[in-house]
Amino acid sequence: xxxxxxxxxxxxxxxxxxxxxxFAEGTASSAAxxxxxxxxxxxxxxxxxxxxxxxxxxxxxxxxxxIAGAFGTLEGVDRVAAAPNGYLNFFLERRGFLIxxxxxAQAPTQSGPGKAIVEHTAINPNKAAHIGHxxxxxxxxxxxxxxxxxGVPVEVQNYIDDTGVQxxxxxxxxxxxxxxxxxxxxxxxxxxxxxxYCWGLYARVTEWYEEDTARxxxxxQTLHDVEHGGNEAAEIGAFIADxxxxxxxxxxxxxxxxxxxxxxxxDILRLKFWAQAFDVLxxxxxxxxxxxGPLAGCWVMPIEEDATPKAQRPTPRAQHPPxxxxxxxxxxxxxxxxxxxKVIVRSNGVVTYVGKDIxxxxxxxxxxxxxxxxxxFAERPHGALWATCSSGGAASHPxxxxxxxxxxxxxxxxxxxxxxxxxxxxAAGHPEGAERSHHFSYEMVALSxxxxxxxxxxxxxxxxxxxxxxVSVSGRKGLGVKADDLLDTLxxxxxxxxxxxxxxxxxxxxDRIAQMxxxxxxxxxxxxxxxxxxxxxxxDEALSFEGESGPYIQYAVVRANNIFQKLRQRDxxxxxxxxxxxxxxxxxxxxxxxxxxxxxxxxxxxxxLDEVVEQVIRSLEFSVLAKYAFSLAxxxxxxxxxxxxxxEERDDVRRWRAAAVLYVRNQLTRALDLMGIAVPPRM
RNA sequence: GCGCCCGUAGCUCAGUUGGAUAGAGCGCCGGACUUCGAAUCCGUAGGCCGCAGGUUCGAGUCCUGCCGGGCGCGCCA
Numbered sequence: 001x002x003x004x005x006x007x008x009x010x011x012x013x014x015x016x017x018x019x020x021x022x023f024a025e026g027t028a029s030s031a032a033x034x035x036x037x038x039x040x041x042x043x044x045x046x047x048x049x050x051x052x053x054x055x056x057x058x059x060x061x062x063x064x065x066x067i068a069g070a071f072g073t074l075e076g077v078d079r080v081a082a083a084p085n086g087y088l089n090f091f092l093e094r095r096g097f098l099i100x101x102x103x104x105a106q107a108p109t110q111s112g113p114g115k116a117i118v119e120h121t122a123i124n125p126n127k128a129a130h131i132g133h134x135x136x137x138x139x140x141x142x143x144x145x146x147x148x149x150x151g152v153p154v155e156v157q158n159y160i161d162d163t164g165v166q167x168x169x170x171x172x173x174x175x176x177x178x179x180x181x182x183x184x185x186x187x188x189x190x191x192x193x194x195x196x197y198c199w200g201l202y203a204r205v206t207e208w209y210e211e212d213t214a215r216x217x218x219x220x221q222t223l224h225d226v227e228h229g230g231n232e233a234a235e236i237g238a239f240i241a242d243x244x245x246x247x248x249x250x251x252x253x254x255x256x257x258x259x260x261x262x263x264x265x266x267d268i269l270r271l272k273f274w275a276q277a278f279d280v281l282x283x284x285x286x287x288x289x290x291x292x293g294p295l296a297g298c299w300v301m302p303i304e305e306d307a308t309p310k311a312q313r314p315t316p317r318a319q320h321p322p323x324x325x326x327x328x329x330x331x332x333x334x335x336x337x338x339x340x341x342k343v344i345v346r347s348n349g350v351v352t353y354v355g356k357d358i359x360x361x362x363x364x365x366x367x368x369x370x371x372x373x374x375x376x377f378a379e380r381p382h383g384a385l386w387a388t389c390s391s392g393g394a395a396s397h398p399x400x401x402x403x404x405x406x407x408x409x410x411x412x413x414x415x416x417x418x419x420x421x422x423x424x425x426x427a428a429g430h431p432e433g434a435e436r437s438h439h440f441s442y443e444m445v446a447l448s449x450x451x452x453x454x455x456x457x458x459x460x461x462x463x464x465x466x467x468x469x470x471v472s473v474s475g476r477k478g479l480g481v482k483a484d485d486l487l488d489t490l491x492x493x494x495x496x497x498x499x500x501x502x503x504x505x506x507x508x509x510x511d512r513i514a515q516m517x518x519x520x521x522x523x524x525x526x527x528x529x530x531x532x533x534x535x536x537x538x539x540d541e542a543l544s545f546e547g548e549s550g551p552y553i554q555y556a557v558v559r560a561n562n563i564f565q566k567l568r569q570r571d572x573x574x575x576x577x578x579x580x581x582x583x584x585x586x587x588x589x590x591x592x593x594x595x596x597x598x599x600x601x602x603x604x605x606x607x608x609l610d611e612v613v614e615q616v617i618r619s620l621e622f623s624v625l626a627k628y629a630f631s632l633a634x635x636x637x638x639x640x641x642x643x644x645x646x647x648e649e650r651d652d653v654r655r656w657r658a659a660a661v662l663y664v665r666n667q668l669t670r671a672l673d674l675m676g677i678a679v680p681p682r683m
Numbered sequence: 684g685c686g687c688c689c690g691u692a693g694c695u696c697a698g699u700u701g702g703a704u705a706g707a708g709c710g711c712c713g714g715a716c717u718u719c720g721a722a723u724c725c726g727u728a729g730g731c732c733g734c735a736g737g738u739u740c741g742a743g744u745c746c747u748g749c750c751g752g753g754c755g756c757g758c759c760a
Contacts, residue, residue: 037703047702053740060740085703086740124760164760298758346758353760415687416755443688444754469752497722517722528708529696532688534753541695541709545722548696548708555722563719619699627697631707637723646719683722 001101001610005076006033009044009090012074013067017048020070021056039597042081042089043604049086060086095587098603101663102579114404115153117364118144121252121259122159122410124166125241127202128195129251130480131537132411132445132473138526138676139442140409141257142622145674146613155403158259159360162241163266164353166475168223170198171237173205176218182236189239195247196482198240203478227269238266249378249385251483255519256676258380261400262387267372268360270390274351276370277359286427287344297347301354303340304423342420354417358424365425365433366402374400409440412532440620442531446470447481448538455481470536481537490518493543494551502682513680520550520677527675528626548630550677553668556633556640557679560665563645567658570646578658589656599660602639605632606660606667613674622675629671636664 010031017028031048049063056063064082071080079091120140123133140156147154161167174180178201180188188197209215225233245262252258268274278299281287287299344355362368373393376384386397408418418439425434452458452471457479459465465472473480495514498505505513525542529535545551567573588594590603612628615621645661648654669679 032700032702034702041703045703047741050702050740083703087703161760166760295758300758303756340756343758348758350758352758356760412688413755414760417760441688501720501722530689530699533696534689536695538695544709546709547722549722551722552708555720559720559723566719615699621699623697624699627707634707638725640719641715641724644719648719682720 002604002607003610003614005092005097006044006611008074009033009077012071013046013048016067016070016072017052020066021052036083036087036089039592039601039604041083041087043092045083045087045089047087049082049088053086064088092604094590094600094603095583097607098590098659098663099579099582101603101607102582102659102666115155115402116147116405116407117155117157117401117403118147118407118409119157119159119263119364120144120409121248121257122161123248124161124164124475125244125248126166126170127199127244127475128193129248129483130473130475131483131486132480134255134483134486134522135442135445135526135535136409136411137252137255137257138523139440139531139622140407141255141676142523142527142625142674143407143409143440143620145676146616146622146625149613149670149674150617152405155261155400156259157261157263157364160241160245160262160264162238162264163227163269165219165223166202167237167241168219168226168233169205170202170240171226171233172218172222173198173201173208174236174240175222175233177201177204177208182232182239185236185239189243193247194243195251198244199475199478199482202475206476229266229270246378251487254484254487254515255523256678259385260398261374262377262385263360263372264388265356267388267390268356271370271372273359273363273368273370274355276368277362278345278351278355280362280428281344281358281424284428286424290341295341295343295347298343299345300341301344301420301424301427303342303420354420357417357421361406361408361421361425361437362428362433363401364403364406365430365436367425367428367430367433371401405436405438407438407440409442412441412443415439415441438620440531443534444472445535445537446472448536448541451481451537451539454539470534481539486522486542487518489539490521490543491515494518494521494545497545498683505682513683516678516680517545517551517554517683520554520672521545522550523676524550524553524626527622528630530621530623550672550675551683553629553633553672554677554679554683556636557665557668557672558681558683559640560636560661560668561679561681563658563661564665566646573658575662578655578662582655582659585655586652587656589653590660594653598639598643599656602635602660602664605635606664609667609671625671625674629668629675632664632668632671636661636668 010033013031014028017023018025021028031046034045034047036042036045049060049067052058052063053060061082061084064086067088068080068082076093076096077090078093081089081091083089118140120143121133121137123129144154144156174185188194209219222233222237225231226237228234241264249259278287281301282299287301290296290298290300342354343352344358345351359368363370363372372388373391374386374397375389375393377387378385386400408421410418418441421439422434422437425431425437447455447457447470449458449471457471459471471479491511491514494517495510498510498513498517502510521542521544526535528548564575567578589596590599592600608628612625616625639660643657645654645657648657672679
């Protein structure tokens with residue numbers, strides 16, 4: 001791990017600058033640490049001389065030379081060099097660096113300000129999960145792993161909208177379209193893929209509504225019944241939600257995605273969380289009752305038009321007070337554009353989705369003053385999965401809610417609502433809560449035309465959809481790739497590949513490995529794009545196990561592991577034995593005296609994992625992690641081809657190569673784990 | 684109409700607190716399995732970074748405008 005080295009170097013540089021140029025405390029600019037384009041120039045570098053050029057009225061090259069001259073010595077740094085162009089570069093002490101990295105396995109964790117809640121998945125419990133949901137879970141779960149890697153305690157929540165229209169629609173499907181009773185539905189659920197069945201039924205209900213919009217009254221009535229409880233529709237709804245959630249959990253478990261708590265919307269209603277939040281919002285004036293106009297009788301929240309994005313812009317323009325910037329708008333004729341309002345409580349007294357979400361967010365941040373009751377939803381090998389409930393909860397349970405930070409993983413279409421959530425927190429007098437609420441937003445997953453065609457979803461040739469660059473998925477229409485179908489296909493392909501390479505494997509072993517490979521393929525695929533880029537899902541592309549893919553990285557690690565297995569078997573050289581003598585082995589292969597810097601390059605690159613993770617958390621951009629892992633695997637594969645290890649005759653060279661491979665293997669294994677990908681024993 | 688996002692190689696995309704020569708995968712073409720596993724590696728070709736201005740030592744990255752595409756703006760969730 002490299003971050004501790006960065007910190008030491010930065011601190012030392014600050015001291016040097018203060019001494020050299022008599023900078024006052026805190027005014028010596030903190031040097032950015034970068035990597036020179038190649039190891040001949042240096043291992044680490046900083047452009048600090050460029051920043052100081054104006055202030056000191058000297059050429060960067062001169063400043064760099066002065067700093068290099070005054071640098072003195074720093075543990076772990078071998079040499080300092082002022083590059084002719086003004087960069088200041090550093091060469092690390094290689095032997096000590098690699099031995100240290102191998103000795104201390106874990107990254108030093110930072111103690112943060114408290115617990116983080118990550119909410120992700122949140123699929124409507126009325127149908128099977130599809131490819132779009134997988135993007136959410138893959139991102140959410142990776143966020144969880146990455147935060148934990150940095151030592152942040154994380155509570156993972158999955159929000160279950162068990163009392164919404166989507167569940168109500170399937171209730172209508174069973175009762176009205178199919179005339180089924182709860183017992184009949186239960187029998188059906190026990191004998192079929194229930195989530196698949198509901199997938200089709202939901203699409204049929206949607207069509208049924210479209211044939212005659214008067215039928216929508218059935219939906220309204222059912223929704224009302226489901227929300228209020230104590231009737232057959234509600235019972236059926238509860239049954240459907242419970243069963244579908246269990247299906248989703250199984251699907252997600254295949255992806256190595258797991259949760260700590262399931263929060264049920266029904267409990268938020270029954271426990272009157274909203275009433276509590278409503279009092280706070282009313283008292284603070286964040287919402288008010290409209291007594292005239294089209295929204296008469298509604299409780300509304302004013303929407304601030306230009307809330308955040310440009311407020312903290314450090315351009316010259318920002319010198320003007322925000323009011324002045326806003327002024328020119330008043331000359332526009334449409335007055336109401338400036339004072340838009342969002343309905344929080346409808347005139348019939350029913351709270352909207354936003355209202356429920358506000359209450360939930362308050363609870364997450366420990367600002368509500370109420371708590372759920374809790375029950376065990378499922379037992380797992382690693383402990384219980386908890387769910388909220390409204391009554392009869394367990395006497396003792398882990399503490400939930402009350403987090404210092406909240407990440408809501410929801411697609412970009414919800415940005416507007418998530419912004420309102422922050423506004424509500426601000427208006428209710430919780431600016432720090434607003435500050436610590438993060439909308440982790442990502443773009444949609446659509447289908448390529450080729451894949452849509454393959455699945456029989458091709459849009460009509462003359463339709464608008466046909467002219468678009470992609471085909472939108474729609475759960476409502478039953479149009480999309482079901483998550484389990486995708487996973488099945490991937491694993492079938494992987495199993496074929498595994499079997500062709502390892503014909504001696506028993507079926508169970510083959511399938512176990514195929515599953516790891518399939519998961520690697522999907523999860524990597526869903527992570528490798530920037531979150532703000534739409535994924536146009538193409539089956540053939542996602543099925544690829546070659547090139548930039550999860551299996552590629554797995555393959556590199558499997559090879560590295562094989563080398564060690566053979567080293568142990570043949571030479572009796574295990575990790576401990578290797579490490580024990582590394583301090584005395586001639587290090588020419590590592591230092592470059594043998595003519596190659598390859599091992600060192602690998603080592604330094606492998607050390608960057610903690611730095612990459614930090615960047616990932618800062619930017620919430622996991623493609624950075626994916627690319628890093630891939631390029632490290634790529635570097636290893638190239639090294640593997642060029643430089644023999646087992647068959648290397650020079651003992652010192654063999655040992656240093658093995659040490660580098662060991663470190664790369666460790667770091668790649670960690671990187672894969674952060675992406676929820678396991679390493680197969682063979683593949 | 685207003686707001687947000689995207690535009691980089693034939694295709695799909697990296698390049699994220701502005702930094703040294705703009706990279707990768709796929710595809711194309713040509714090479715490497717008697718040698719630690721070829722799900723691999725090596726090499727060739729391929730670029731007005733949408734367009735035009737601006738900011739500065741330095742811009743694919745920041746600002747402004749324009750062009751093209753996507754999404755959002757409901758007493759739905």
